[in-house]
Amino acid sequence: MDDIVTMNLAFNQKTLPFRTDFVLAGTRCFLTTNSEDVLRLAAQWQPTKQSDEPSFEMEILVNSSAGDSCEQTAHFRGLRHIVFAALPHSGLIVFDLLRKRVHAALSPSAARDLVFWNTMLLPITIGVLGTTLGVVPLHCACLDREDQGLLVAGLSGAGKSTLAAALAQRGFAFISDDWTYMTKQQSRLVAHGLFSPIKLLPDTVRFFPRLREFVPRKTLNGEIAYEMDPQNSFQFLVKGTSHPRYIVFLERTATRGCHLVPCRPEHVRDFFEKSAERLPDELSDAKTLRTNIIKLFSGCPSWMLRTGESPQRTAEAIDLFFSEVGRATA
Numbered sequence: 001m002d003d004i005v006t007m008n009l010a011f012n013q014k015t016l017p018f019r020t021d022f023v024l025a026g027t028r029c030f031l032t033t034n035s036e037d038v039l040r041l042a043a044q045w046q047p048t049k050q051s052d053e054p055s056f057e058m059e060i061l062v063n064s065s066a067g068d069s070c071e072q073t074a075h076f077r078g079l080r081h082i083v084f085a086a087l088p089h090s091g092l093i094v095f096d097l098l099r100k101r102v103h104a105a106l107s108p109s110a111a112r113d114l115v116f117w118n119t120m121l122l123p124i125t126i127g128v129l130g131t132t133l134g135v136v137p138l139h140c141a142c143l144d145r146e147d148q149g150l151l152v153a154g155l156s157g158a159g160k161s162t163l164a165a166a167l168a169q170r171g172f173a174f175i176s177d178d179w180t181y182m183t184k185q186q187s188r189l190v191a192h193g194l195f196s197p198i199k200l201l202p203d204t205v206r207f208f209p210r211l212r213e214f215v216p217r218k219t220l221n222g223e224i225a226y227e228m229d230p231q232n233s234f235q236f237l238v239k240g241t242s243h244p245r246y247i248v249f250l251e252r253t254a255t256r257g258c259h260l261v262p263c264r265p266e267h268v269r270d271f272f273e274k275s276a277e278r279l280p281d282e283l284s285d286a287k288t289l290r291t292n293i294i295k296l297f298s299g300c301p302s303w304m305l306r307t308g309e310s311p312q313r314t315a316e317a318i319d320l321f322f323s324e325v326g327r328a329t330a
Contacts, residue, residue, distance in 0.1 A: 016059055022046060025126045025181040025192040026241075027133045028055040035062035037112040044114075054133040056100040058125070062111045073222055074120070080280045083128050087120055089113065095128045097283060102129065118196050119219070119227060126181060126194070131279060131286045135192070136182040136293045139275045142175035142191045142242060143167045149191045149242035150322065151180065151300075153271060154250035159311065162204050163250060166315035168236040174198070175242050177230075182244070182293055189297050191242045197227040198234075207311050210234070246322060247302035258317040260303040268298035301325070 016032040022045035023029075031042055038060050075086045081098040085091075089110030094103045102125055110116050127137045140153035141164040150172070152160050161177040168174040176193035183190050199219060204226075205211040210233070216226045230236040247268060248260070272294045279287050307314045 016061065023053065024122060025130065025135050025194060026053060026183040026185065026190060027126070027130070027135060028053040030055060030057045031060065032058075033060040033062065035060065035106075035108075035111045037108070038062065038106075041112070041114060041117050054135075056102065056129055056133060058102040058104065060104045060106060060111070062106050062108055064108055074124075081282055085124060085128075087116075087124070089116055091116075091121070093121075093124070095125070097129060097132050097280070097286075100129065100132055115197075115227070118194070123179065123194055123196055127179065127277075130181060131277070131290050132283060134183055134289055136290050137277070138180045138182055138272055139178070140180050140247075141177045142180040142193060142244070143172040144175055144239050144242035145172050145322075147243055148245035148326075149175065150318075151191070151244055151247045151297075152250055153247060158250045158252055160250055161199050162201075162207065162311045163314060163318075165198055165200065165204075165208065165230075165234070165236075166311035167318065168230060168234065169312070170315050170319050171237070172319075173237040173239040173242070174230045175239055182297065184293055184296070189244050189293070191244050193238075193240055195238065195240065198230045199223075200226045200228065202226070204311075208234075244297050244300055246325070247297075247300050248305040248318065249302070251304060251306045253306050253308045256308045258305070258307040258309050258314050260305050260317075260321055263302040263304050265298040265302070268300075268302050269294055272298075 016034050018033050018036065018039050019031065020039055020042055021028060021030045022042055024045060033039065074088065077084045081096065083095040083097065085093040087093065090107045091110050092105045126135060130137055140151045141160045143150045143164060152163055154160055164174065164177040175191060176196065177198045181192040183192065200208065200211065202216050202224060211226050214226055214228065216224050219225050219227060228234060231238045249263060249271065276290060
């Protein structure tokens with residue numbers, strides 16, 4: 001309790017002297033901190049060049065006396081528009097969704113850990129706060145070819161990440177493998193990734209032999225998995241954004257073959273509305289905006305993808321199918 005009181009008193013201009021700003025999934029983050037390590041890691045994100053992005057404030061206090069527990073799992077609690085998160089490395093974060101502010105107290109090891117930033121701090125921040133800024137988190141992967149985005153959705157465990165990796169092997173640009181962040185900019189929808197690692201379960205080593213060179217680790221949700229840099233580890237082409245054009249819902253079957261069956265827009269809306277996080281009543285504007293964006297992209301052509309094939313064979317079938325669709329609509 002003494003540490004918590006001390007950290008609360010330390011959130012002021014004198015103790016957080018460093019300032020910067022950067023773009024995160026189409027939003028502008030104004031960051032203040034007492035740590036040069038935090039400034040260094042924040043520099044990996046593109047500095048803002050425009051002033052019209054929706055914005056939020058983040059204050060990060062690095063507490064040199066804080067303990068460190070890498071094995072601590074993530075825990076979340078919510079009280080209306082306030083969300084509390086306890087993260088590995090003894091990180092404590094408070095999100096104020098109504099005021100669009102983030103207050104974080106981190107250990108020195110968390111402040112300089114790029115993996116912690118890319119797999120936890122930044123994805124959790126935009127996942128929790130994003131809807132209040134016009135960013136809709138979608139539980140799906142996103143690939144891109146010639147600025148046409150392909151969203152790959154499905155229930156947890158369906159194999160979205162594995163299929164995303166197989167599609168990237170075939171030359172699709174990799175945007176995201178688990179969560180994609182949708183915004184509307186002017187009259188176009190934009191799908192954002194966070195340049196996060198791709199997560200592959202240990203049994204996927206039979207499809208990607210290169211994984212044998214690495215060791216799986218415990219991830220945010222407690223799973224043991226490989227978390228790989230798609231660009232440096234796999235040499236995939238990586239992009240930060242795409243414009244969504246097609247949607248597929250992945251469904252694994254025990255029957256051989258790969259079949260694409262058209263979906264109705266109502267199925268798309270229902271899937272993403274049900275998988276969205278609950279928002280408190282005082283954020284009614286954010287709820288409405290999220291519903292409108294989901295309704296807008298549910299008009300994209302969509303298919304149910306039923307496959308009993310390997311990720312590579314399924315990726316090949318998708319590649320051929322959408323090449324034919326593209327030629328037919330050209």
